[in-house]
Amino acid sequence: MKGLQTKGLNKSFGGLVVARDITLSLQPGDRTALIGPNGAGKTTFSNLITGILKPTSGQILLDGRDIGGMGEAARVRAGIAKTFQITTLFKHLSVRENIRLPILERERRALRFWHRADRDKGVEAEIEAQLSAFNLLGLADRPVQDLAYGQQRLVEMAMTLALKPRVLILDEPAAGVPSSDSHLITGAIEALPADLAVLIIEHDMKLVFQVARSIIVLVNGAILTQGTPPEIAANQQVRDLYLGAHHD
Amino acid sequence: MKLTPLTKGLLADALLIIAAVVAFYAFPYDLAFLTRIVIMAILVLSIDLILGLGGIVTLGQAALYGSGAYAAGLFAIHISGDPLLGLAVGMLAGAAIAFLSGLLLMRAEGLTLIMLSIAVALVLQEIANRARDWTGGADGMRGIRMDPILGLWRFDFIGQTGYIYVCCVLFVVLFALKVLKASPLGLMARGIHESPARMRAIGAPVYQRRLILYTLGGAIAGIAGALAAQITQLVSLEVFNFSHSAEAVIMLILGGAGKLYGAIIGTVIFMVVHHLAASVDPFNWLFIIGALVLGVVFFVPQGLLGVPTALKRLIGGGK
Numbered sequence: 001m002k003g004l005q006t007k008g009l010n011k012s013f014g015g016l017v018v019a020r021d022i023t024l025s026l027q028p029g030d031r032t033a034l035i036g037p038n039g040a041g042k043t044t045f046s047n048l049i050t051g052i053l054k055p056t057s058g059q060i061l062l063d064g065r066d067i068g069g070m071g072e073a074a075r076v077r078a079g080i081a082k083t084f085q086i087t088t089l090f091k092h093l094s095v096r097e098n099i100r101l102p103i104l105e106r107e108r109r110a111l112r113f114w115h116r117a118d119r120d121k122g123v124e125a126e127i128e129a130q131l132s133a134f135n136l137l138g139l140a141d142r143p144v145q146d147l148a149y150g151q152q153r154l155v156e157m158a159m160t161l162a163l164k165p166r167v168l169i170l171d172e173p174a175a176g177v178p179s180s181d182s183h184l185i186t187g188a189i190e191a192l193p194a195d196l197a198v199l200i201i202e203h204d205m206k207l208v209f210q211v212a213r214s215i216i217v218l219v220n221g222a223i224l225t226q227g228t229p230p231e232i233a234a235n236q237q238v239r240d241l242y243l244g245a246h247h248d
Numbered sequence: 249m250k251l252t253p254l255t256k257g258l259l260a261d262a263l264l265i266i267a268a269v270v271a272f273y274a275f276p277y278d279l280a281f282l283t284r285i286v287i288m289a290i291l292v293l294s295i296d297l298i299l300g301l302g303g304i305v306t307l308g309q310a311a312l313y314g315s316g317a318y319a320a321g322l323f324a325i326h327i328s329g330d331p332l333l334g335l336a337v338g339m340l341a342g343a344a345i346a347f348l349s350g351l352l353l354m355r356a357e358g359l360t361l362i363m364l365s366i367a368v369a370l371v372l373q374e375i376a377n378r379a380r381d382w383t384g385g386a387d388g389m390r391g392i393r394m395d396p397i398l399g400l401w402r403f404d405f406i407g408q409t410g411y412i413y414v415c416c417v418l419f420v421v422l423f424a425l426k427v428l429k430a431s432p433l434g435l436m437a438r439g440i441h442e443s444p445a446r447m448r449a450i451g452a453p454v455y456q457r458r459l460i461l462y463t464l465g466g467a468i469a470g471i472a473g474a475l476a477a478q479i480t481q482l483v484s485l486e487v488f489n490f491s492h493s494a495e496a497v498i499m500l501i502l503g504g505a506g507k508l509y510g511a512i513i514g515t516v517i518f519m520v521v522h523h524l525a526a527s528v529d530p531f532n533w534l535f536i537i538g539a540l541v542l543g544v545v546f547f548v549p550q551g552l553l554g555v556p557t558a559l560k561r562l563i564g565g566g567k
């Protein structure tokens with residue numbers, strides 16, 4: 001079985017259940033959106049997959065193999081990468097260095113101590129390509145903390161893509177990006193390799209309907225429904241949910 | 249005039265070598281003191297690697313320094329008096345103790361890590377105290393005799409050979425750290441410093457990485473300890489003293505962490521001020537050191553190396 005599967009994933013914090021029996025599958029090429037109200041458990045679900053959190057019960061499989069015992073870094077090396085909902089960058093490093101590090105890690109070169117980090121032509125060319133894809137060339141040598149929040153979101157996205165993952169989880173990639181730049185995010189998502197499995201957590205419905213081919217609605221930690229964008233748009237339960245009236 | 253980082257580095261190296269040579273001729277009767285400064289600078293550099301670059305806050309560098317000193321002392325007494333071999337043994341001992349203690353320490357953070365790192369030095373001190381037959385216990389380890397360096401240069405009693413020897417080791421360590429800092433490993437260390445969460449998210453096993461950095465730092469601290477044993481031809485339980493660890497960290501903060509040259513400047517200033525203040529007023533010198541540290545921490549948190557930048561900003565000329 002290719003791609004990512006979760007089977008009966010549960011997670012609770014003390015008495016608070018934030019993931020209820022979540023079973024889903026994400027295949028190579030999928031563009032799936034995970035939507036749901038604030039506090040529904042979307043970020044928690046992504047943290048369970050990436051290993052930041054351990055599930056209370058249930059299984060996570062990558063290409064049919066149980067990865068529940070793997071640590072966070074090992075899962076990234078196995079091909080699962082995510083962007084953080086709250087931008088998490090190397091603030092005092094330059095934009096270029098922020099992108100150089102994931103490339104070095106991906107290439108398993110981060111422990112080399114005998115040559116300069118910035119002299120590999122292949123790596124530098126790749127950095128340039130990422131920078132230009134996200135319109136960051138002009139800011140390349142500025143420390144990331146000098147950038148506007150929206151631009152930091154772009155760096156977050158660029159460094160995650162630099163890992164060349166097989167499964168990509170984007171946690172609200174467009175949140176905080178000014179509308180003048182949001183096409184860069186949408187463009188980047190549309191330009192992702194066709195065989196990449198992508199899960200997009202997003203509140204911006206315009207973006208969701210633009211890039212997703214399948215939508216999962218999460219409410220109170222449980223999957224309410226799943227379907228194509230037109231099906232979800234037509235679903236009365238979902239419409240009520242987004243108008244604020246709950247059907248339980 | 250705009251200087252590239254490379255020319256700046258070369259300029260700093262040239263100044264450092266000139267300063268070392270000038271000191272040699274200007275203070276021919278203080279070579280023992282100058283030698284102590286240089287050895288301390290190497291210890292402070294080891295902390296700069298761990299703390300300044302990797303952001304790992306410990307207060308137990310004396311554990312690694314002391315291990316290097318005892319290992320080099322034992323090696324000189326029982327196996328060979330060759331200084332460079334002894335240096336290698338001290339380096340390995342420092343690295344080994346850093347690795348072994350790091351297996352536990354690098355899982356901890358914050359106050360826990362600080363307390364544990366202090367505890368390691370205390371435990372080693374007690375072990376050295378009990379293992380009297382090997383270490384001489386509280387009387388110290390005596391009978392260290394060094395052969396000439398490379399069979400050519402005999403250690404003289406004025407300390408000329410010793411001073412030149414430790415300066416050469418300092419330059420080699422500094423050079424190695426400069427290469428390391430600019431390397432992928434150096435960038436990785438800064439990444440660990442900036443955000444462990446982000447490092448994990450790009451596939452870096454943070455615990456192993458911290459362990460590697462700590463072990464490298466231990467190797468350098470071990471070199472410093474070995475030099476101290478070889479130069480003074482004595483190792484006492486004091487090498488494990490907490491004050492070593494604490495003062496070394498203060499020197500680093502004083503000079504500016506993460507910049508390598510800051511470690512050297514901080515050490516020189518701390519030890520010279522200490523020396524002068526103690527000779528002027530043997531009872532109250534700590535006040536002067538305290539005032540100096542407070543002043544730096546309040547006015548130039550980046551350390552003394554940050555003073556030019558701070559001045560520029562004050563005048564409004566620089567950016």
Ligand SMILES: Nc1ncnc2c1ncn2[C@@H]1O[C@H](COP(=O)(O)OP(=O)(O)OP(=O)(O)O)[C@@H](O)[C@H]1O
Binds near residue numbers: 043
């Ligand atoms: N570490 C934690 N400890 C306790 N409760 C937590 C923890 N992390 C999340 N929660 C709770 O779990 C619930 C789900 O949070 P989560 O962040 O997954 O929601 P979300 O769907 O991502 O929301 P949003 O759209 O606002 O990002 C919330 O009620 C939150 O308060």
Ligand SMILES: [Mg+2]
Binds near residue numbers: 042043044085
């Ligand atoms: Mg969230």
